[in-house]
Amino acid sequence: MAVQIASGKVAISATINGEPQTWLSEPRETLLEALRDRLGLTGCKEGCSNGNCGACNVVMDGRLVNTCCVLAVEAQESEITTVEGLGTPDGLIPLQKNFLEEAGLQCGVCTPGFLVATKALLDKNPNPTDDEIRWWLAGNLCRCTGYDKILNAIKKTIAETTTE
Amino acid sequence: MRAIQYAAPRSLGDAVAILQERGNKARILAGGTDLIVQVGEDARDVDVMVDGKHIPELMELSFDPEKGLTLGAAVPCYRIYEHPEIKKHYPGLVDSTSIIGGTGIQGRASVGGNLCNSGPAADSIPTLIAYGATVRIVGANGERTVPVENFCTAPGRNVLAADELLISIHLPAPSAHSGACYLRFIPRNEMDIAVVGAGVSITLDDNGIVTAARVALAAVAPTPLFVPEAGDSLVGKAPTEEAIAAAAEIAKNTARPISDMRGTAEHRKHLVGVLTRRALHRALERARA
Ligand SMILES: Cc1cc2nc3c(=O)[nH]c(=O)nc-3n(C[C@H](O)[C@H](O)[C@H](O)COP(=O)(O)OP(=O)(O)OC[C@H]3O[C@@H](n4cnc5c(N)ncnc54)[C@H](O)[C@@H]3O)c2cc1C
Ligand code: FES
Ligand code: FES
Secondary structure: OOOOEEOOOEEEEEEEOOEEEEEEEOOOOEHHHHHHHHOOOOOOOOOOOOOOOOOOEEEEOOEEEEHHHOEHHHHOOOEEEOHHHOOEOOEOOHHHHHHHHOOOOOOOOOHHHHHHHHHHHHHHOOOOOHHHHHHHOOOOOOOOOOOHHHHHHHHHHHHHHHHO | OOOOEEEOOOOHHHHHHHHHHHHHHEEEEOOOOOHHHHHHOOOOOOOEEEEOOOOHHHHOEEEEOOOEEEEEOOOEHHHHHOOHHHHHHOHHHHHHHOOOOOHHHHOOOEHHHHHHHOOOOOOOHHHHHHOOOEEEEEEOOEEEEEEHHHOEEEOOEEOOOOOOEEEEEEEOOOOOOEEEEEEEEOOOOOOOOOOEEEEEEEEEOOOOOEEEEEEEEEOOOOOOEEOHHHHHOOOOOOOOHHHHHHHHHHHHHHOOOOOEOOEOHHHHHHHHHHHHHHHHHHHHHHHHO
């Protein structure tokens, strides 16, 4: 047959948080599993593994995706940003700082997904309305905060950047 | 997930060859938002996933004012609802694609996948039927074309043979004074499965008389339900409140919903009437705009 059908481990190359990476994954592995277990990027969380919670969100080739619904082999030659690519413990981005200051998290399982998803929104639309924020984040679930504190953190970030 | 194999063919012929050899244990992978979840939960018996996203025909998105819209089967929702000509000429498609899952799902999920998953509550299928869309299918014996209303045969089932795949969906060119709309009822504001959905289209002549109308429903039958009598009842008439209410009543009486955890049959019938009427009014506003 003309086309190769992969069953064993596949070498996957992708640019992750700006750095070229190559690793081996079986076709059955989701991108979520590969990021966590092969690359040690445990910021990506498994909340549901069926697409409903957004805890596994990353930006892949410029679009927000749920990595539990993507196979690792589909990430071949892609560009990915995870929460680890946003800021560092010593150099938080304003959005991260504001999540802390506004208590936009408690257990923290949903937080990386919210940060990545919100960053994707603000990169596209730096001054969204409350409705636009809530609609964009409809696929991100939080069982702790009740969402208002997350909204406060996001709105504070928007206010800071638009008045600069 | 159970062990699977993965192939990324670059042409229709190569994809069909795999389907032909591996039968119904091979599945096309578009956005994966149904397939990966179903295989992960052992709800579908699959040996090989055949990635459709490297086949150019499946990723095509093109509009021609004469020929209409060609929507490659694997084009994700966000490319559809962000497309300027789709926003302008096919707003019903924007209604549907912007409510399938959340932003992350819309980054991957395709209309082709929604159609081939063939769920009775799928949010894009009534809209495609309302637009009079057809699908292009290819298999070992060549190509064929099927109207969307004849595509689904039972919950999760459709007319595709094991060696066939969906290439693209074709929506006819927009006529002057035409509009369409899709509305669904869910108990939340977003991220839920339709209790009922209604996709409608309406076309007027220069005097405002209806020349064509189509109504299709989600989640009220084992497959998405086309109700030609509802649309036909408007043809030749002015689209008055009364005429629209009468068309909605026909849709309501044609629906054959079941009662389940999402709603009772009675509630669903009521919703069909309300949503069909509202969707027709919205489509009419768009037709007049
Ligand atoms: C959290 C979440 C929320 C969701 N919300 C909604 C919603 O609100 N409304 C809704 O309608 N759906 C919803 N869905 C279901 C799903 O996202 C949609 O049905 C989506 O459109 C499927 O598209 P896909 O590209 O991801 O399909 P895939 O998962 O890739 O494929 C779906 C099925 O179609 C087959 N297939 C795909 N492409 C082809 C082709 N070209 N030829 C032949 N067979 C093919 C696959 O083999 C598979 O069986 C949701 C799913 C999740 C996980
Ligand atoms: S873990 Fe992916 S959406 Fe919940
Ligand atoms: S902080 Fe616990 S789920 Fe959001």
